[in-house]
Amino acid sequence: MGKSIKNIFTQGAISPAFIAESIAxxxxxxxxxxxxIFLGQVRADDVDGKTVAAIEYTSYQEMALEKMHKIREEIFNKYELTCMHIHHSLGSVLAGEICLFVFTSSKHRKAATEACNEVxxxxxxxxxxxxxxxxEDATHQWKVNN
Structure with missing residues (x-):
């Protein structure tokens, strides 16, 4: 593998200032x-009458980073991208805050859009x-992805 494994993880929420700086x-x-650009935001979902106040993200980091490296390589081989940046939160992220930031760039929009969606x-x-x-009531449960 040619490129080094990049750490995609950020402790806590991804700030709007960081996103703006990345674009600039x-x-x-x-x-x-x-x-x-895709921005994933924590929703204040209603689950069985209880409101989500935050999501606490955990990961098997070594495995996740190796897998993300493989995905990056496959996406770069499939699409004509200039660059790709991925940031995923770990730890607690409040409802309304950004937990995932995927940013792809290319000469033409189709490659950037399709690559971002696939990532x-x-x-x-x-x-x-x-x-x-x-x-909000201090209880918790594991989230089901959808």
Whole structure:
């Protein structure tokens, strides 16, 4: 494998300032014609009459990073991307805060959009990352992905 394994994990929520900074850094890359961004936000879902206040994310990090590296390589081989950035929260993220930031760039929009969508779907399906819903009443349960 040519590229080193990147750490995608961030402790806590991903700040809007970090997202804005990431976008701004790409203005100098004038060969890019399109960016696609996915932001996953924690919802204040109602589950059996209880409201989700936060989600606490945990992961088998070593396995997740190896799997994410494999996914990155496959996506770069499938689409003509200029770059791809992935940030996933660990720890507690409050309802309304960002927990996943996927940012793909390419010369043309189709590659950026399709790659971004595929990366998000594969993260949800393949990475060993789990979320525990923390309710306003201080109870909790493991989250079911949908």
């Amino acid at each position: 850094k790409h203005s100098a890359k004038t060969g890019i014609g399109a960016h696609s 998000v779907e594969r993260i949800k399906a393949e990475l060993p990352v789990w979320g525990k819903e923390l309710f």
